[in-house]
Amino acid sequence: MTTVLKLGGSVITDKDRRETVDLPALEAAATAVADSFADGSDERDEHEDLVIVHGGGSYGHFHAEEHGVSTTTGTHDAHGALAIHDAMKRLNGHVLDAFGQREVPTLPVHPFSVGARDADGDLTFPLSSVRTMLDEGFVPVLHGDVVAHAGEGVTVVSGDELVVRLAEGLDADRVGLCSTVPGVLDTDDEVVPEIREFGDVAAALGGSDSTDVTGGMAAKVRSLLDLGAPAHIFGPDGIAPFLAGESPGTRIDG
């Protein structure tokens, strides 16, 4: 069983305060993951292969906006590219600390060193390091980042894009995105239990409430609908049920 879990940057950081980790939220997420390994038996059979991805929150997005970099508009300024990348590595360090303290065998994979976009913006992302880490019993932790982009310099790659690439490339059985909202909300702010077509929810879908260069909820739903496997969007309370095989929040099944 292969599971891909994204922790939204809006969950693990205070998205409106520059470079601020939401430590209680990050620790709660790490505890939910650690407990899911410990549940039932001492084996990791439940989701023996787990890949974690985290978003940018108040780390990547502030710097990306400052340097005018998005997923499509790049920069040739190495200092700007490094400012974004270094901020994401700082956040990744906090994430690894929280999981490591709970004995989850996490290791970092920095997408900048591995991925690239062609002139059409299509992402190439070799998975050999992730696959080998999984085979060796580790939990790879990837993050939204910048990548070299033909004709653009470097552009942002979102955690959501990486989730799609990982889910397809690893043939994942379960895909979960944890955000601050309890699921995709309809125009009455009720959680939509299932989405099969973009048109089902288009009217209710917006971007993000805070600084976000990668598109917020609408972009999330669109990319998850293209995935081969069903995906789930849920709030922080949904992490434990999701890892236990339940279906919290919104199920997206294109």
Ligand SMILES: Nc1ncnc2c1ncn2[C@@H]1O[C@H](COP(=O)(O)OP(=O)(O)OP(=O)(O)O)[C@@H](O)[C@H]1O
């Ligand atoms: N219909 C909707 N239902 C739920 N959330 C919505 C909707 N429309 C817009 N949103 C916004 O989308 C946000 C979630 O997307 P966002 O990209 O900010 O989250 P994230 O993935 O947790 O963070 P990050 O991109 O930093 O990793 C919500 O906080 C909300 O502001």
Ligand SMILES: C=C(C)CCOP(=O)(O)O
């Ligand atoms: C802004 C950067 C560098 C990462 C964006 O990743 P996301 O928060 O998953 O969209």
